[in-house]
Amino acid sequence: MTPAARISAAVEVLDDIESRRRPAAEALKDWGLSHRFAGSKDRAAIASLVYDALRRKASAAWIMGENTPRAVMLSMLRLQRGMDAGAIAALCSGERFAPEPLSDGERANLAAASLKGAPAHVAGDFPEWIAPSLEGLLGEDLVPEMQALATRAPLDLRVNTLKVSSREEAHDALPHLGAVETPHSPLGLRIAPSEDGRGPAVQAEPEFIKGWFEIQDEGSQLAALLSAVKPGEQVVDLCAGGGGKTLALAAMMENHGQIYATDGDTRRLAPIHDRLSRAGVRNVQVRTPRGGADPVSDLDGRIDCVLVDAPCTGVGTWRRNPDAKWRLRPGSLEVRRKEQATVLDRAAALVKPGGRIVYITCSILPEENDEALEGLLQRAPGFETVKAEALLASAGLSNLSTVVRLTKHGIQLTPGTTGTDGFFVAALKRRS
Template sequence: MTPAARISAAIEVLGDIEARRRPAADALKDWGLSHRFAGSKDRAAIASLVYDALRRKASATWIMGEVTPRATVLGMLRLQRGMTPDAIAALCSGERFAPEPLSDTERQRLEAASLDGAPAHVDGDFPEWIEPSLQRVFGDDLTPEMQALTTRAPLDLRVNTLKVSSREEAHDALPHLGAVETPLSPLGLRIAPSEDGRGPAVQSEPEFIKGWIEIQDEGSQLAALLSAVKPGEQVLDLCAGGGGKTLALAAMMENHGQIYATDGDARRLAPIHDRLARAGVRNVQVRTPRGGADAVSDLKGRIDCVLVDAPCTGVGTWRRNPDAKWRLRPGSVEVRRKEQATVLDRAAALVRPGGRIVYITCSILPEENDEAIDGLLQRDSGFEVVKANELLAAAGLPNLRPFVRVTKNGLQLTPKTTGTDGFFVSCLKRR
């Protein structure tokens, strides 16, 4: 496919996303199935165009003066890809498979390409209705913080210390990936995003198959490290899902002690068994819920650390899932708040006196973060928040302090401050 044909395809896919209100991945998959002549490079390039357009949807349509799939793509090429109006016009020739030629108005808009006077939700490319919430967190930093969420995310790897003696050993075994050490996590390697959006096939690497490395964002690695779990402890991963943080905890505990992994949705636990075996983990007991029964009711009051990787809106992952921001609705936040309250109350019953709850979200909304913790403290006076400096010291991460945003009840990581996805971490200790 020619570059111009890829532009046309991206416009078509965006039209399908808007018309049917569905995830970009589904629309891209259907387009590929109905256009089998497109090779893997073509499909990757089209996906990259679609996701970049969704990252800059508000600002792109602002400069173009209309909200259409074509305007979104044209504006994105100017703002995100830095293409000149002449270069964009060359792609829009109207020839076979190419978009229609630029109108005089489109040409003028691309030449001006100004966001002067644009409101914050346009300049930062996020839904207008969440601006008051974000303003409470970021204040004057709102726009640059949200602009950082429009960039492409790197591919981060976590080195599994159960299989490899050091990060350097894993790094030296993967020179062809061009990975560099992550700046904040002592266990991470980072692969920069490619121009076409295609990443290396890490899961085909011998080192991945042998369990030396796992794919995990540096923010998620730091969240696990902030739990400060130690060998010999009794630990519960209450929302374990596919097991990413469970694996990290097992490595931190050097396979000593006991980790219980469960999830409210048994289907989400399906991948964890193979991942545990590949990583060489031996201290994890998977508790799969059956017939509506509580799979961990026998652990009440016994757990040293309950990790709550809470269900949330995922606002902090918008670099990877830019279409999700435009599907987010106020009702979604309220649903998640109720789920978070339920899981926190459940965690509170499981932790022993002197034990702790480590609450994690991949969100930057205060309703899901500080306010969720406030809610638990109001319902259960037996907990107190561990102060930021104590939390960092216990995790052996005091050097992280200048990079994180300290909030009322925890730490906020963001693409702008830490170069990671947006994560919130709070630690509550039972008196």
């Protein structure tokens, strides 16, 4: 496919996403199935165009003065990919499979391409209704932080110390990937996004198959490290999902002690078994819920650390899932807040005196973070917040204090300050 034909295809996919209000991955998959002539490189290039357009949807529409898939796509080429109006016009020839020629108005808007005077939600490319929440957290950094959340994310790897002696050993085994050490996590390697947005097939690497590393954003790595779990402890990963943080905890505990991994959605647990085996993990019991029974009811009051990687809106992952931001509604936030209250209450019952809850979200909305913890502290007065300085020190991460945002109850990571996804981490200790 020619570059022009790829743009036409991406506009078609955007139209499908818009008209049917469906996830981008589904629309791209269906397009590929109905256009089997498109090769893997074509499909990857079209996906990259679609995701870049979704990242800049609001600002692209502002520049063009309309919100059609064509307008957003053309404007994205100017904003995100740095093409000038002449280069875009050359692609829009109207010839076979190419977009129709630019109108005079489109050419003028692309030539000007100014966001001067644009409101914050346009300049930062996020839904207007969450602006008040974000302003409270980010203040004057609102627009630059949200612009950082609209960029492409790198591919981060976590080195598995159960299989590899050091990060340097893993790095030296993968010179062809061009990885560099992550700035904050002592276990991370980072691969920058390519020009077309495609990443290397790291899961095909022999070292991945041998369990030397896992794909995990540096923010998620730091969240696991901030749990400060130690060998010999009793730990529950209450929302384990596919097991990314479970694996990190097991390595921190050097396979000593016990981790009980469970999740309210049994389908999310499916990948964890193969991942545990590949990583060489031996101290994890997977507790799969059956018949509505509580799979960890026998552990109440016995646990040193309960990790709550809470269900949330995923606002902090918008670099990777840009279509999700335009599907977010107030109703979905309220659903997540109720789920967070439920899982926090369950965690509180598991913790023994002197034990702790480590609460994590991949969100930057205070409603899901500080406010969720405020609710638990009111319902369970036997708990108290662990001060951020102590939380960082216990994990050996005191150097993070200069780059993270310290909130009332926890620590907020953001792309603009830490270069990670938007993770919130806090710890609550049960009084003895």
